[in-house]
Amino acid sequence: MGNKFGLTALLLIAIFTVSKAQIVNQKSDSTSLALFNKAEWTELISFGENEFNNGYDEQFLRLRVAYAYFVRNKYTDALYHYDKVLKVDKGNQIALYYSYLCNVYLNRFEDAGFLVSKLDTNLIEGFAVKPYKLINAGVETGIKFTNVFERGNSSFSRAFVNMRLNYKFNLSTSLNYYNQPVREDNIQQPGYYAKLSFAAARKINFIGAYQYMRSSFRNLIYQNNVGLLGFRYGDSRSDLQADFILSQIGDEKTRQYNLKFTKYITGNLDFYSVTRASVIEVLSQNNVVFQQVLGFKPISNLWVEGMVTVGNQYNYAEADGVYIYNGFDKTRFKTGANCYFLLKQRLLLGLSYTFEKKTDNIFRFNYLQHSINGGISWNF
Numbered sequence: 001m002g003n004k005f006g007l008t009a010l011l012l013i014a015i016f017t018v019s020k021a022q023i024v025n026q027k028s029d030s031t032s033l034a035l036f037n038k039a040e041w042t043e044l045i046s047f048g049e050n051e052f053n054n055g056y057d058e059q060f061l062r063l064r065v066a067y068a069y070f071v072r073n074k075y076t077d078a079l080y081h082y083d084k085v086l087k088v089d090k091g092n093q094i095a096l097y098y099s100y101l102c103n104v105y106l107n108r109f110e111d112a113g114f115l116v117s118k119l120d121t122n123l124i125e126g127f128a129v130k131p132y133k134l135i136n137a138g139v140e141t142g143i144k145f146t147n148v149f150e151r152g153n154s155s156f157s158r159a160f161v162n163m164r165l166n167y168k169f170n171l172s173t174s175l176n177y178y179n180q181p182v183r184e185d186n187i188q189q190p191g192y193y194a195k196l197s198f199a200a201a202r203k204i205n206f207i208g209a210y211q212y213m214r215s216s217f218r219n220l221i222y223q224n225n226v227g228l229l230g231f232r233y234g235d236s237r238s239d240l241q242a243d244f245i246l247s248q249i250g251d252e253k254t255r256q257y258n259l260k261f262t263k264y265i266t267g268n269l270d271f272y273s274v275t276r277a278s279v280i281e282v283l284s285q286n287n288v289v290f291q292q293v294l295g296f297k298p299i300s301n302l303w304v305e306g307m308v309t310v311g312n313q314y315n316y317a318e319a320d321g322v323y324i325y326n327g328f329d330k331t332r333f334k335t336g337a338n339c340y341f342l343l344k345q346r347l348l349l350g351l352s353y354t355f356e357k358k359t360d361n362i363f364r365f366n367y368l369q370h371s372i373n374g375g376i377s378w379n380f
Contacts, residue, residue: 028058028061029058029060029061031047032044032061032064032065033060036067036068039071041068041071041072042068042072044068045065045072048061048064048065048068057084059085059089062081062082062084062085063082063095066078066082066095067098070098070102073105073268074266074267074268075103075106075264075268076106076236076237076238077237078102079099079102079103079236079237080236080237082095082099082102082236090118091118093119096119097119097124100112100115100116101124103234106264106269107269108234108239109164109170110197110199110205111203111205113167113170113199114167114168114199116129116167131164131165131166131167132163132166133164134162134380135162135163135170136162136348136379136380137160137162137378138159138378139158139375139376139377140157140350140374140375141156141157141158141373142155142156142352142371142372142373142374143372144180144369144370144371145369145370145371146358146367146370147369148365148367150360150367151180151328151329151369152180153181154178154179156176156178156179156373157176158175158322159175160173161173161174167199168199168200169199170196171194171195171196171197172193172194172195172197173192173193173195174192174193174322176193177191178191178213180327180328182217185217185218186217187216187328188215188216188217189214190213190214191211191212191213191214191324192211192212193210193211193321193322194211195207195208195209195210195228195320196208196209203233204231204234205231205232205234206230206231207228207229207232207243208227208229209227209228210225210227210228211226211321211322211324213226222249222250224248224250224324226245226248226249226324227245227247228321229243230242230244230320231243237263237267238262238263239261239262240262241259241260241261241262242258242259242260243258243260243320244256244258245257245258245321247315247317249324252283252315254280254281254282254315255281255282256278256279256280256315256317257279258276258277260275260276260277261274261275262274262275263275269295269297269303270296270297271296271297272294272296273293273295274291274295275292276290276292276293277289277291278290278291280313280314280315280316282315287311288311289310289311289312289313289316290310291307291308291309291310291318292307293305293306293307294307301341301342301343302341303339303340303341304337304338304339304340305338305339305340306337307334307335307338308334308335309333309335310334311332312330313330313331316331327358329358329359329360330358330359331356331358332359333356333357334355334356334357335354335355336352336353336354336371337352338350338351338352339352346378346379347376347377347378347379348379349374349375349376350373350376350377351372351373351374351375352371352372352373352374353372354373355368355369355370355371356368
């Protein structure tokens with residue numbers, strides 16, 4: 001008799017618990033749906049986050065909260081919740097669709113392309129996203145001024161094209177030219193650069209890059225080669241990239257190990273941080289270089305970045321090997337600012353200033369260098 005009573009009590013408790021959970025589920029679902037239909041995004045976010053903190057996790061609630069973040073331009077927060085959905089439902093079309101848009105608005109085109117390959121349709125916001133696409137193309141040019149007679153004003157120019165080869169492969173190519181007067185001679189250096197990115201998974205990209213530079217100085221010709229291998233992990237709220245660069249510049253072989261961390265502080269490109277630490281092995285020395293970039297959007301369509309780089313930057317490679325500082329001297333310190341203005345969603349104008357402290361490679365005297373650079377690119 002006692003056993004029957006105990007089993008009956010346990011059954012009643014179980015029924016009561018399930019019924020209570022169903023009531024809570026129905027209440028949560030109806031409340032979030034009502035907030036969603038009224039477009040009360042702030043209230044929906046607050047309600048949803050409180051439900052998650054209390055242990056309630058349901059797919060439709062995740063999707064509604066993610067969309068609320070999306071319409072408020074909090075793309076990383078939206079991605080966080082879409083990722084939660086995709087962990088249990090890899091083919092969820094809503095989560096894949098808006099994850100694509102979030103990555104596009106964060107300039108993570110490799111991650112965005114991979115997501116299109118998982119969608120049932122390639123129509124995004126009414127436009128077909130094709131496997132092959134020109135992303136952008138442009139030119140930049142600049143001049144560098146020094147405060148010593150022994151170094152004349154040098155110049156740098158580059159023309160580039162970025163494209164998507166298919167949904168998982170992206171290619172960036174550029175032609176560049178660098179010229180630096182040194183006493184009664186010139187360093188002349190044309191070069192070619194190519195970078196291939198492969199989106200192996202939803203958050204993982206592998207990177208390979210190569211640059212060839214032909215340098216001429218004092219009747220000597222140098223065939224310079226630079227190669228890069230690395231990978232990038234794009235979490236919902238940040239990026240982490242690790243890469244290795246091996247270069248043969250003149251008579252010097254250089255190994256460079258890089259770790260770069262990008263944080264979207266406000267959940268978008270309104271305020272972001274890029275931190276990069278490098279170890280450079282050259283001339284039997286290990287040089288540590290640290291770079292910090294902070295970017296923000298003060299007004300619509302305008303972005304401003306501040307940058308500082310400290311450490312011995314001899315044979316230093318930046319921006320996945322796009323810029324190779326094959327100058328005659330060593331750079332000890334560098335700081336500057338970049339401005340980007342987007343005109344009519346297609347035309348991007350850029351202007352930058354850089355200040356450098358440098359040391360002569362032979363006589364060891366110190367001098368200053370100021371650089372002004374301008375660029376223009378077209379987004380297809």
